Amino acid sequence: MKRALILIPLLLFVALVVFLAIGLTLRPTEVPSPLIGKPAPAFTVPQLHQQDRTISDSDLVGRVSVVNVWASWCVACRDEHPYIMALSQEGVAPVIGLNYKDDRDQALAWLERFGNSYAVSAYDPEGRVGLDWGVYGVPETFVLDKRGVIRHKHIGPVTASVLRQEILPLIARLNEEQP
Amino acid sequence: MRKLLLTLFLLLPLAAGAAPFEFDSPEDEARFRRLGNELRCLVCQGQSIADSNSELAMDLKAQVHRMIIEGRSDREIVDFMVARYGDFVLFKPPLRASTWLLWFGPFVLLLVGAGVVLALSRRRTPASAELTEAERARLDEILQQSEEPRE
Numbered sequence: 197m198k199r200a201l202i203l204i205p206l207l208l209f210v211a212l213v214v215f216l217a218i219g220l221t222l223r224p225t226e227v228p229s230p231l232i233g234k235p236a237p238a239f240t241v242p243q244l245h246q247q248d249r250t251i252s253d254s255d256l257v258g259r260v261s262v263v264n265v266w267a268s269w270c271v272a273c274r275d276e277h278p279y280i281m282a283l284s285q286e287g288v289a290p291v292i293g294l295n296y297k298d299d300r301d302q303a304l305a306w307l308e309r310f311g312n313s314y315a316v317s318a319y320d321p322e323g324r325v326g327l328d329w330g331v332y333g334v335p336e337t338f339v340l341d342k343r344g345v346i347r348h349k350h351i352g353p354v355t356a357s358v359l360r361q362e363i364l365p366l367i368a369r370l371n372e373e374q375p
Numbered sequence: 376m377r378k379l380l381l382t383l384f385l386l387l388p389l390a391a392g393a394a395p396f397e398f399d400s401p402e403d404e405a406r407f408r409r410l411g412n413e414l415r416c417l418v419c420q421g422q423s424i425a426d427s428n429s430e431l432a433m434d435l436k437a438q439v440h441r442m443i444i445e446g447r448s449d450r451e452i453v454d455f456m457v458a459r460y461g462d463f464v465l466f467k468p469p470l471r472a473s474t475w476l477l478w479f480g481p482f483v484l485l486l487v488g489a490g491v492v493l494a495l496s497r498r499r500t501p502a503s504a505e506l507t508e509a510e511r512a513r514l515d516e517i518l519q520q521s522e523e524p525r526e
Contacts, residue, residue: 227417230461237459297430323434330459332417332431 229330229349236263236344237328244295244303244317251292251318257344260289260370262337262363264314264354265326267298268306270334276353277310280337283359284313288367289339293317296326296334339366342375396440403443410439410449414456415464423466 231237240252256263264280266273284291293314295303300319307317320326329338330349339348348366350358398404411425416432424432424439435456442452456464468474506514 225420227463228461230458327434327438328459330461332460 226351227330227332229346231330231346232349234346236338236340236346237325239318239325239328241318241320241325244293244300244307244319247300247319251316253344255316256292256340257342258375259342260367261340262289262291262367263294263329263340264291265294265296265329265331265334265336265338267296267334268302269298272353273335274310276335276355277313279354279356279359281311281313283354283363284315286364288364288371290315294325294329294331295319295321296331297321297323337363339363339370341370341373396436398440398443406449407436407439407443410452411436413453413466414439415466417460417464 236253236256238253240250243249243251262283266280280291283289291314293316295317298319298321300321303317303319307314318325323331333351335353337350337354338346339350341347347370348362350362354363396407398407408425412423414424414435416422416424416427416429416435418429418431419427422432424435426432438455439452442455447455453465462469468477470478
């Protein structure tokens with residue numbers, strides 16, 4: 197019995213190592229969204245391109261969609277742009293842009309320069325819509341199902357592996373779901 | 376003159392934190408300050424929105440200010456933020472079934488540790504520190520023996 201007791205510190209050490217190893221894979225600065233599983237927060241704002249037209253949360257109902265939060269001043273948005281474009285070209289779900297805390301002219305110039313992957317962009321210069329969506333950093337990408345319910349939020353730029361492993365499989369699954 | 380300029384220059388950071396928000400009453404301003412200290416800036420995650428100068432912190436402060444002016448309660452403002460950003464936006468984790476371990480864990484560990492220390496110390500203390508009669512006689516014998524060779 198006493199011999200077994202000697203093993204206790206070793207076992208505690210092993211347990212500690214396991215927890216620390218798990219800790220290395222965690223990303224504590226990513227704040228999980230409380231909106232997962234909830235309908236998209238309501239909003240009605242002018243469109244970026246056609247100022248006299250509006251876009252609202254009801255436009256997000258009816259088919260699977262992706263909402264990508266971007267801004268012309270955001271460097272990481274430039275990094276993820278090819279992948280957002282690729283996502284848009286896959287044609288599995290429309291990509292709707294939420295232009296966050298930006299200047300309209302600069303935003304339009306950015307799209308002109310790099311290419312417009314968005315079916316439509318909502319213009320949110322004061323970040324009010326972003327606040328309702330729990331946006332705290334740009335870029336952020338939301339995936340919504342056919343009922344307009346937020347099913348996933350990706351924080352930070354979308355990369356090839358995020359697209360391949362997270363977003364595209366989820367969109368495929370959501371497209372299978374009955375509305 | 377240079378000292379004055381230097382002092383003023385060093386004091387500049389204070390101006391950065393100065394709140395441009397106005398309130399109808401000192402109570403409202405006190406509420407604003409309190410809420411500002413309770414809500415976390417999600418960008419600079421170690422700071423409250425009161426301390427942080429990030430744009431998000433400014434936006435959240437503006438939102439808190441707006442809601443205070445609208446006459447919302449502290450509860451409503453906190454719920455508003457938690458609904459959008461989750462529990463992490465609060466500096467104090469809420470007391471829920473899922474956070475029981477976080478709140479009470481340290482005290483439980485302290486009690487367990489104290490218990491272990493007590494149990495171990497009881498086992499190590501000898502049954503009696505006093506000598507029995509036989510042991511005392513033996514001790515006297517040994518002492519006498521050690522004294523004799525000296526004489």
